[in-house]
Amino acid sequence: MSGIVQFENVGLRYGTGAETLSDLSFTLAPGGFYFLTGPSGAGKTSLLKMLYLSQRPSRGAIRLFGEDVVQLRRARLPGFRRRIGVVFQDFRLIPHLSAFDNIALPLRIAGVDERDLVTPVREMLAWVGLAERASAHPPTLSGGEQQRVAIARAVIGRPEILVADEPTGNVDPEMAARLLHLFDALNTLGTTIVVATHDIHLLSRVASANVMRLDRGQLQDPTGALRYPPRAEHH
Ligand SMILES: Nc1ncnc2c1ncn2[C@@H]1O[C@H](COP(=O)(O)OP(=O)(O)OP(=O)(O)O)[C@@H](O)[C@H]1O
Numbered sequence: 001m002s003g004i005v006q007f008e009n010v011g012l013r014y015g016t017g018a019e020t021l022s023d024l025s026f027t028l029a030p031g032g033f034y035f036l037t038g039p040s041g042a043g044k045t046s047l048l049k050m051l052y053l054s055q056r057p058s059r060g061a062i063r064l065f066g067e068d069v070v071q072l073r074r075a076r077l078p079g080f081r082r083r084i085g086v087v088f089q090d091f092r093l094i095p096h097l098s099a100f101d102n103i104a105l106p107l108r109i110a111g112v113d114e115r116d117l118v119t120p121v122r123e124m125l126a127w128v129g130l131a132e133r134a135s136a137h138p139p140t141l142s143g144g145e146q147q148r149v150a151i152a153r154a155v156i157g158r159p160e161i162l163v164a165d166e167p168t169g170n171v172d173p174e175m176a177a178r179l180l181h182l183f184d185a186l187n188t189l190g191t192t193i194v195v196a197t198h199d200i201h202l203l204s205r206v207a208s209a210n211v212m213r214l215d216r217g218q219l220q221d222p223t224g225a226l227r228y229p230p231r232a233e234h235h
Pocket residue numbers: 014015020038039040041042043044045046047
């Protein structure tokens with residue numbers, strides 16, 4: 001079955017304790033919008049880490065873009081990671097770079113000419129409501145402002161997959177709706193979106209979204225829609 005992300009019987013165990021995640025089997029369709037929800041400690045962040053290749057599973061198979069990534073050679077990891085935008089729960093901004101330069105980073109790494117990156121970075125700053133804060137450094141920004149810089153940095157390179165861990169945890173409901181609209185717009189352009197959130201109000205805001213629910217380390221998928229998606233969505 002074709003999917004941009006495929007998990008098959010994936011389990012994750014930290015150390016020698018019980019499995020944190022067990023028997024995860026699901027397929028994400030290219031161009032889909034997915035929410036990952038579940039109680040605190042259910043394993044949402046752990047699942048996302050395996051998805052963006054910062055954590056190997058203890059068992060099972062993971063394929064991204066049709067390729068097995070569990071046995072991937074280290075040298076090939078950066079090539080895969082470039083195709084995935086990540087909004088980390090703790091932002092991971094570079095403190096000595098301005099908001100502008102943090103957001104420009106993926107474009108600079110991709111070799112985009114300096115003249116060509118000013119407009120997209122400024123547009124992205126405006127999108128997340130930080131046009132006036134372009135030269136501010138992360139330590140001088142509020143939590144919500146840092147979160148918005150992190151989101152702008154994750155989406156500016158138009159990644160094929162966007163993974164966001166609680167991306168609206170530090171902003172008010174109005175800004176949360178605006179950020180979700182940004183994800184929706186990116187989704188319309190073809191990016192597959194995976195958003196982990198506690199916030200059940202967010203879930204109803206994207207009409208086409210699928211909801212994946214984690215509980216005690218297992219994915220609740222009563223309809224089987226995740227394991228056997230009806231078809232890829234086209235926009
Ligand atoms: N690096 C690690 N080493 C050991 N245990 C870990 C590690 N990371 C997470 N855990 C444990 O795995 C479980 C799931 O954590 P995880 O952060 O994935 O949950 P979560 O659903 O994202 O929670 P939250 O919504 O509170 O962020 C927790 O019991 C946590 O203590």
